[in-house]
Amino acid sequence: MAVGPGLIVAGSIVGSGELIATTATGAEAGFSLLWLILIGCVIKVFAQIEFGRYALISGKTTLVALDEVPGPRIKGRGNWLVWYWLLMWLASIAQLGGIVGGVGQALSISAPLTAQGKAYNQAADAHQLARFEAFRKVYETSDPNDTDLSETGKKLQQADHPEWDEFWTSYDAQYPPSGDDPHATPNDTAIWAVIISVITSVLLVIGRYNLVQSFSTALVASFTLLVVVNVYWLQSEPEFAFSAKEFLSGLAFTLPEKTAAVNPIATALATFGIIGVGAAELVTYPYWCLEKGYGKFTGTNDGSEAWKARAAGWMRVMHVDAWGAMLIYTFATVAFFLLGASVLHRIGLTPEKGDMVRTLAVMFRPVFSEWAAAVFLFGALAVLYSTFFVANASHARTFSDAMRVVGLISHDEETRFKWVRILSGVFPMLCVVIFLKIPEPKQLVLISGIAQGVMLPMLAAAALFFRYKRSVEGLTPGKTWDVFLWLSAAAMLLTGAWTVITKLT
Numbered sequence: 001m002a003v004g005p006g007l008i009v010a011g012s013i014v015g016s017g018e019l020i021a022t023t024a025t026g027a028e029a030g031f032s033l034l035w036l037i038l039i040g041c042v043i044k045v046f047a048q049i050e051f052g053r054y055a056l057i058s059g060k061t062t063l064v065a066l067d068e069v070p071g072p073r074i075k076g077r078g079n080w081l082v083w084y085w086l087l088m089w090l091a092s093i094a095q096l097g098g099i100v101g102g103v104g105q106a107l108s109i110s111a112p113l114t115a116q117g118k119a120y121n122q123a124a125d126a127h128q129l130a131r132f133e134a135f136r137k138v139y140e141t142s143d144p145n146d147t148d149l150s151e152t153g154k155k156l157q158q159a160d161h162p163e164w165d166e167f168w169t170s171y172d173a174q175y176p177p178s179g180d181d182p183h184a185t186p187n188d189t190a191i192w193a194v195i196i197s198v199i200t201s202v203l204l205v206i207g208r209y210n211l212v213q214s215f216s217t218a219l220v221a222s223f224t225l226l227v228v229v230n231v232y233w234l235q236s237e238p239e240f241a242f243s244a245k246e247f248l249s250g251l252a253f254t255l256p257e258k259t260a261a262v263n264p265i266a267t268a269l270a271t272f273g274i275i276g277v278g279a280a281e282l283v284t285y286p287y288w289c290l291e292k293g294y295g296k297f298t299g300t301n302d303g304s305e306a307w308k309a310r311a312a313g314w315m316r317v318m319h320v321d322a323w324g325a326m327l328i329y330t331f332a333t334v335a336f337f338l339l340g341a342s343v344l345h346r347i348g349l350t351p352e353k354g355d356m357v358r359t360l361a362v363m364f365r366p367v368f369s370e371w372a373a374a375v376f377l378f379g380a381l382a383v384l385y386s387t388f389f390v391a392n393a394s395h396a397r398t399f400s401d402a403m404r405v406v407g408l409i410s411h412d413e414e415t416r417f418k419w420v421r422i423l424s425g426v427f428p429m430l431c432v433v434i435f436l437k438i439p440e441p442k443q444l445v446l447i448s449g450i451a452q453g454v455m456l457p458m459l460a461a462a463a464l465f466f467r468y469k470r471s472v473e474g475l476t477p478g479k480t481w482d483v484f485l486w487l488s489a490a491a492m493l494l495t496g497a498w499t500v501i502t503k504l505t
Contacts, residue, residue: 006325026340034250
């Protein structure tokens with residue numbers, strides 16, 4: 001099968017961007033930012049294919065290609081794009097710290113390792129179930145003509161519920177809280193995160209392209225199907241079903257209001273940077289194309305018509321690969337967003353800190369009832385671990401390449417692949433160290449989203465440079481493609497500028 005790089009990218013995308021950031025956006029903003037989510041998934045594919053096109057016709061990796069873009073540079077040590085990529089890479093590693101923390105949370109909920117972990121789960125589950133059932137009771141006593149179900153959630157939040165705290169009484173007596181956290185956090189999540197990181201290091205050191213592609217595809221496909229089924233069955237639950245009017249309101253290019261508790265626009269901007277093909281995926285996609293063999297099968301450009309015919313054929317394959325993957329992750333993204341808006345936003349829950357995964361599991365309770373936690377935890381493990389696995393494999397390839405560009409290692413492929421294996425073992429352990437120091441998965445993911453959002457305009461400029469300065473005669477795209485490429489660049493520029501302005505004001 002010739003397609004595959006796009007499926008690997010989808011495996012990287014669906015975990016952090018979709019499961020964590022997209023649902024958080026829906027939970028904070030309701031349906032109002034659906035338009036931004038859709039644009040974020042679709043618009044960046046044009047730049048993605050332009051990066052892949054240049055890799056295919058030149059055989060060059062992304063960072064080597066980015067080093068050709070005009071601008072400030074340190075002689076023999078890379079240019080401005082390469083150095084900003086290194087800064088973004090640091091944020092991306094932090095993001096993976098958040099991801100492995102999410103995996104650890106899912107495992108600590110489903111298989112606690114300590115007595116404290118079991119006691120914490122019992123108290124937290126009871127508290128969350130009480131909150132969920134309270135929403136249903138408030139809904140049942142509300143005006144049936146009131147279609148704004150988020151108001152029901154607000155009423156629930158504004159009321160006092162001392163009975164909810166009783167679930168924690170026994171736990172807090174046995175494990176007294178300390179610091180800013182209201183309840184003592186068990187070590188189960190950290191222990192599981194370390195175990196998963198060690199396993200991932202081993203798999204990546206011994207693994208190859210086919211392992212990464214097959215493993216990520218299977219994990220993403222299983223949970224995407226589960227999420228779509230959940231959204232469909234949710235329509236039979238009156239308090240959580242969404243109407244056509246609500247769905248269409250999300251396409252109206254409106255912005256939600258900022259409140260004292262949350263800033264959904266800031267969350268959405270961070271989300272835009274990582275949903276669909278974020279800046280990290282734009283950089284890594286050509287590496288997977290080359291490893292799949294697109295450049296090798298095309299061959300070295302000798303200027304012949306035979307070479308151009310081969311290149312044109314593989315470009316068509318790449319288009320199918322990239323757009324096919326886009327349909328998969330866009331479908332999953334919209335489903336996650338609708339779950340966040342329909343369930344979490346209405347109840348008034350936002351996935352945060354140590355209870356992020358437990359809060360996300362509430363999205364499955366209306367449909368799967370007492371099975372919700374088990375069903376969701378299976379899916380969360382699938383997509384979160386898929387992201388952790390694929391992204392570490394990608395980082396090993398890109399960072400080893402960066403070491404060549406900045407002159408730390410020689411340029412031969414044998415040396416680079418040796419470092420790919422070394423870094424494949426090191427990076428998962430670095431991720432878990434970051435999580436242990438900053439145990440807030442959502443914030444780690446959104447920090448990366450901001451860094452990637454800032455880099456999007458830079459990559460848009462690089463894509464335009466490749467299109468107009470590195471194209472091969474006879475293989476250039478048409479005018480319609482150019483229009484959409486410029487629109488893609490404009491959207492990426494707007495996102496980057498908006499992200500910077502939001503953070504400075």
